[in-house]
Amino acid sequence: MGRRQHLIDTALKLFYEQGIHATGINQVLDVAQVAKQTLYNHFESKDSLVEAAVVHRDFVFYGWLADRLSQCAAGKEALLEVFDAIHDWFNNKVPMLNRFCGCFFINTCGEFSDPEHEVHKRCAEHKARVFELLLGHARKVTRSEAEAKNLAYALSLLKEGATIKAHVEGDLEAALSAKQIAARMISSH
Amino acid sequence: MGRRQHLIDTALKLFYEQGIHATGINQVLDVAQVAKQTLYNHFESKDSLVEAAVVHRDFVFYGWLADRLSQCAAGKEALLEVFDAIHDWFNNKVPMLNRFCGCFFINTCGEFSDPEHEVHKRCAEHKARVFELLLGHARKVTRSEAEAKNLAYALSLLKEGATIKAHVEGDLEAALSAKQIAARMISSH
DNA sequence: TTGATTATAGACAGATCTGTCTATATCTAG
DNA sequence: CTAGATATAGACAGATCTGTCTATAATCAA
Numbered sequence: 510m511g512r513r514q515h516l517i518d519t520a521l522k523l524f525y526e527q528g529i530h531a532t533g534i535n536q537v538l539d540v541a542q543v544a545k546q547t548l549y550n551h552f553e554s555k556d557s558l559v560e561a562a563v564v565h566r567d568f569v570f571y572g573w574l575a576d577r578l579s580q581c582a583a584g585k586e587a588l589l590e591v592f593d594a595i596h597d598w599f600n601n602k603v604p605m606l607n608r609f610c611g612c613f614f615i616n617t618c619g620e621f622s623d624p625e626h627e628v629h630k631r632c633a634e635h636k637a638r639v640f641e642l643l644l645g646h647a648r649k650v651t652r653s654e655a656e657a658k659n660l661a662y663a664l665s666l667l668k669e670g671a672t673i674k675a676h677v678e679g680d681l682e683a684a685l686s687a688k689q690i691a692a693r694m695i696s697s698h
Numbered sequence: 699m700g701r702r703q704h705l706i707d708t709a710l711k712l713f714y715e716q717g718i719h720a721t722g723i724n725q726v727l728d729v730a731q732v733a734k735q736t737l738y739n740h741f742e743s744k745d746s747l748v749e750a751a752v753v754h755r756d757f758v759f760y761g762w763l764a765d766r767l768s769q770c771a772a773g774k775e776a777l778l779e780v781f782d783a784i785h786d787w788f789n790n791k792v793p794m795l796n797r798f799c800g801c802f803f804i805n806t807c808g809e810f811s812d813p814e815h816e817v818h819k820r821c822a823e824h825k826a827r828v829f830e831l832l833l834g835h836a837r838k839v840t841r842s843e844a845e846a847k848n849l850a851y852a853l854s855l856l857k858e859g860a861t862i863k864a865h866v867e868g869d870l871e872a873a874l875s876a877k878q879i880a881a882r883m884i885s886s887h
Numbered sequence: 888t889t890g891a892t893t894a895t896a897g898a899c900a901g902a903t904c905t906g907t908c909t910a911t912a913t914c915t916a917g
Numbered sequence: 918c919t920a921g922a923t924a925t926a927g928a929c930a931g932a933t934c935t936g937t938c939t940a941t942a943a944t945c946a947a
Contacts, residue, residue: 528809530719544895610811618866619805620717633867663879666859673858677807678822690852722904733925
């Protein structure tokens with residue numbers, strides 16, 4: 510793997526586990542076993558490394574989730590698969606997502622609350638992309654665009670809520686609990 | 699107000715708006731207009747100031763929410779009031795909660811992911827307390843303890859989800875959208 | 888082989904961080 | 918009034934932070 514990608518991977522893991530402001534450039538370099546100048550050849554500042562890490566997390570997470578859903582029948586099955594997928598994530602069954610430490614995008618917005626900040630915007634974009642993924646499947650089980658949006662919206666609230674329950678309260682069954690609620694919602698549409 | 703409480707209020711505001719690791723002790727002192735030694739007379743370290751800020755936020759937020767709910771009929775009305783209350787919060791209608799920057803406890807767990815950390819535990823306790831508040835009202839509109847728990851759980855997922863939508867995506871209507879979903883859930887119980 | 892690019896270790900500057908210390912001033916209770 | 922407690926400003930130590938610089942080494946294409 511190229512140095513640039515290796516730095517992004519290492520930074521992402523540390524940012525995710527420790528928080529961004531709590532993680533120094535030097536620790537990233539120590540763990541990645543890369544020289545400082547190499548980092549500054551590829552990134553103009555820590556901030557731009559942070560941005561690259563967020564973009565990469567979106568790439569990995571969205572790709573993983575879309576792949577999980579694509580292995581199910583479109584519609585109800587795929588919508589429910591969301592919760593089985595995040596259940597695996599919460600319980601550390603998905604190495605590519607790193608040890609579960611909540612949602613990286615939520616955590617990052619907690620450190621960059623200004624919605625005009627580039628990093629915050631990237632996080633919002635990720636959530637919008639995931640919403641579109643749900644919406645595509647919600648359309649298959651509803652009779653109008655408005656209904657589809659309502660369903661996708663409700664399911665995304667459940668997904669975010671479960672992620673919080675799992676991380677803050679250590680509720681490792683949160684995804685399965687959310688799945689049951691989701692199932693009732695989908696049925697009633 | 700005593701110096702100790704003034705320091706906690708100031709620290710809480712800055713921690714909430716900027717994140718904890720991004721906020722230095724010196725900035726807290728500058729804003730609070732308090733001498734450094736005074737801080738270290740009242741708190742043995744930054745960490746203990748952080749803990750005090752989290753405990754205080756629980757006190758303020760829980761007290762505020764419980765008060766809002768207590769002004770409604772117990773049960774369905776109170777459960778729906780949760781979403782009107784957080785709608786006001788999201789839209790900066792509640793000065794005592796400071797400018798909306800997401801949920802302080804969620805943000806803080808993003809910076810202290812280790813569930814054994816004292817600060818993380820305090821955040822979990824807050825969520826548990828809010829859950830109990832919902833549960834009390836859920837019991838009024840359900841026929842069994844299991845149903846009450848399910849309802850309170852579902853509503854708390856919606857509340858957390860709406861908070862995330864509002865903060866990360868800037869969706870200021872998230873609370874009202876969540877309220878509609880909540881209303882359907884309560885009715886179907 | 889040669890010449891350009893890229894990576895290396897690590898010193899360094901300058902800023903900022905937490906926490907301690909000192910010496911002075913203000914408040915408060917008896 | 919007085920004595921003890923509390924607050925003050927700010928210097929200071931020592932650690933850590935980001936980012937720059939240098940001089941050397943490895944890599945790779947022509």
